[in-house]
Amino acid sequence: MSHALFESFNARTIDPENVGRSFIYSNALPAIAQSSNSVIMGPRGSGKTTLLKMLTIPALNFWENERKKYIIEKIDYFAIYIPSDFTWNPKFRLPLSGGFDENTSDLFSIALFNSHIRLAICDTLEWISKLSLNYSLPNYSEFCIKTEMIERIALNLSQEWQIVSHFPGVFGLRHGVVKQIKSIQKAISMSAVQNKDASEALDGIPGVGEMFLDDLLSLATLFDGICECKARWAFCVDELEIAPEIIKKTVWQSARSFDQRFLIKVSASPFDKSLVSLFGAKMPMRGHDFHFENLSERNSHEVQEFTNELVKQLISTRLGLSIEPADLFGDSIFFSGDDEIPRLAKGGPYQRYFKQLALKDKSFAEFLGNKNVDLNKLDAGTENQKAQIRKHISLVVLRNHFLFQQESKSHYDTRSKRLKGVRGVPEIYTGKKNLFAICEGNPRWIIGLIGSLLDPALLAKQKKISRSQQATNIGQSITSMLMLLSAIGDNERSPHGITLVNLVDLIGNAFNEEVLGEEFNQDPVLSIKIDDKVNERIVDLIGAAINQGALIVIPEKEPVKPGSIRGRRVRLSFLLAPHFRIPLMRGRAIQLSTIIRRADRYSAENDHPLLNELFGGNYD
Numbered sequence: 001m002s003h004a005l006f007e008s009f010n011a012r013t014i015d016p017e018n019v020g021r022s023f024i025y026s027n028a029l030p031a032i033a034q035s036s037n038s039v040i041m042g043p044r045g046s047g048k049t050t051l052l053k054m055l056t057i058p059a060l061n062f063w064e065n066e067r068k069k070y071i072i073e074k075i076d077y078f079a080i081y082i083p084s085d086f087t088w089n090p091k092f093r094l095p096l097s098g099g100f101d102e103n104t105s106d107l108f109s110i111a112l113f114n115s116h117i118r119l120a121i122c123d124t125l126e127w128i129s130k131l132s133l134n135y136s137l138p139n140y141s142e143f144c145i146k147t148e149m150i151e152r153i154a155l156n157l158s159q160e161w162q163i164v165s166h167f168p169g170v171f172g173l174r175h176g177v178v179k180q181i182k183s184i185q186k187a188i189s190m191s192a193v194q195n196k197d198a199s200e201a202l203d204g205i206p207g208v209g210e211m212f213l214d215d216l217l218s219l220a221t222l223f224d225g226i227c228e229c230k231a232r233w234a235f236c237v238d239e240l241e242i243a244p245e246i247i248k249k250t251v252w253q254s255a256r257s258f259d260q261r262f263l264i265k266v267s268a269s270p271f272d273k274s275l276v277s278l279f280g281a282k283m284p285m286r287g288h289d290f291h292f293e294n295l296s297e298r299n300s301h302e303v304q305e306f307t308n309e310l311v312k313q314l315i316s317t318r319l320g321l322s323i324e325p326a327d328l329f330g331d332s333i334f335f336s337g338d339d340e341i342p343r344l345a346k347g348g349p350y351q352r353y354f355k356q357l358a359l360k361d362k363s364f365a366e367f368l369g370n371k372n373v374d375l376n377k378l379d380a381g382t383e384n385q386k387a388q389i390r391k392h393i394s395l396v397v398l399r400n401h402f403l404f405q406q407e408s409k410s411h412y413d414t415r416s417k418r419l420k421g422v423r424g425v426p427e428i429y430t431g432k433k434n435l436f437a438i439c440e441g442n443p444r445w446i447i448g449l450i451g452s453l454l455d456p457a458l459l460a461k462q463k464k465i466s467r468s469q470q471a472t473n474i475g476q477s478i479t480s481m482l483m484l485l486s487a488i489g490d491n492e493r494s495p496h497g498i499t500l501v502n503l504v505d506l507i508g509n510a511f512n513e514e515v516l517g518e519e520f521n522q523d524p525v526l527s528i529k530i531d532d533k534v535n536e537r538i539v540d541l542i543g544a545a546i547n548q549g550a551l552i553v554i555p556e557k558e559p560v561k562p563g564s565i566r567g568r569r570v571r572l573s574f575l576l577a578p579h580f581r582i583p584l585m586r587g588r589a590i591q592l593s594t595i596i597r598r599a600d601r602y603s604a605e606n607d608h609p610l611l612n613e614l615f616g617g618n619y620d
Contacts, residue, residue, distance in 0.1 A: 042295030045444025107198030162207030271543030332431030526587025
């Protein structure tokens with residue numbers, strides 16, 4: 001079965017109409033749709049692009065959902081969607097033999113960025129022109145916009161942008177902008193070869209000297225005058241992290257001082273080192289100048305609900321069936337039980353797992369004794385005691401699965417013989433709730449991991465997707481993630497040879513020791529805090545892992561600067577839990593520097609490259 005977790009779906013390549021047709025409601029949408037400046041942050045594939053596209057006219061029009069009216073009532077603006085582009089960096093177009101200084105690069109970047117804003121304006125004008133003909137959106141009914149009005153706006157913009165085109169209307173405007181972009185790209189190549197600065201090279205291209213803010217103001221002014229109405233606009237920049245630094249700074253600053261008719265909405269990765277340095281006293285502030293929405297900070301209930309709806313849609317689309325996901329994947333072992341025997345009752349699954357582990361694990365038997373736990377009366381305690389039993393079940397199941405059976409009642413195996421050598425992903429990680437948790441609510445992962453299990457030919461022969469098939473797909477997804485991290489590590493290897501995979505392994509193995517160590521640990525460490533003793537190079541690697549979803553930032557009450565992760569609490573993605581044999585839970589936190597010290601306790605203090613890399617040689 002072929003499996004490509006990270007290439008299975010990308011909303012960037014899908015037009016807004018089809019984004020709207022397939023959109024599954026997320027609680028992030030009303031927060032982002034509100035009439036305020038917004039920042040959407042989340043790892044790769046988490047749905048940032050989809051959410052921004054959902055603010056556009058065609059996406060909203062083709063979305064069928066009972067919450068549609070509620071969302072539309074929040075939107076009192078026209079959304080201009082701008083996808084970030086690597087080609088905004090002029091070095092992307094440089095010939096092998098040429099180059100130029102930073103100021104020249106910035107000027108070319110601004111020119112390219114402005115031109116792509118103009119293309120986005122063309123898209124938005126086309127959508128608006130279809131409001132009365134193709135789209136049915138009640139809250140836009142106050143804008144009685146006729147086709148000839150849009151034609152007049154396009155004509156006036158052509159004149160302001162000094163567009164040369166033989167075609168009328170928005171099409172002619174777009175055609176002229178495309179020609180301008182080609183001229184800029186040619187100027188970049190010639191400037192590098194002939195050693196010209198950007199201002200000299202761009203002087204020969206009419207209409208490219210304006211800032212994008214000026215173009216947006218021209219649009220708003222013309223629209224208000226020609227259509228005789230007062231419109232608001234949302235300037236939506238997607239994947240800002242890949243834009244050149246000069247563009248990031250300009251976009252961020254516009255959130256504080258731009259025209260009141262405009263809102264600024266951007267999406268970005270959770271970690272962007274340049275954003276940390278950008279945010280000073282003159283930059284916008286969270287809670288004052290913009291609303292902050294982190295897609296990594298959804299609670300487990302919301303993740304399960306969203307994933308369930310998306311999987312139901314996949315089942316309907318790919319299998320043509322209306323089946324509940326639990327009927328296909330079964331329940332997770334942690335949650336399963338006989339309907340006739342409650343989980344905590346005598347003879348129930350919890351009693352079975354607890355008894356099995358107590359026979360294998362002397363430390364667990366002692367733990368039960370110290371807590372006065374009667375295995376024959378697990379359901380007889382207070383609600384708090386029952387909650388504690390349920391809290392421990394995932395740890396109990398894991399230790400029970402991986403520990404060998406003791407040889408006799410008085411003999412417990414040594415560490416070298418304690419753990420089984422298990423190949424592949426154990427089936428204890430399968431079942432609906434575990435699958436959903438492993439996908440972390442990430443649409444791309446859900447479609448890649450779970451969607452690829454929905455094989456019509458396979459399900460024609462069987463009613464359920466077996467646990468072994470689920471485990472195989474989880475294993476393939478883990479391999480995809482590790483390969484991705486390895487590729488990033490090759491590009492971002494530290495001076496001492498430490499890679500991203502090294503760091504993730506170090507963290508995962510430390511958590512494994514907490515869970516499967518010699519002594520039963522009722523409250524294992526399963527998260528880290530990126531403390532001040534960790535140097536910037538390692539913080540960069542941690543940030544790269546967060547951006548890819550290998551590490552997940554845990555929500556905090558206190559606001560943080562966009563792009564910053566120092567001081568944050570982070571856990572391993574549940575996708576990697578089967579690889580490191582750890583439960584799907586947060587656990588308590590420990591400082592990253594402490595994990596490193598423990599890993600290197602047998603090495604000389606001042607000559608170990610990992611310690612030197614983390615602490616610059618000063619880690620007393």
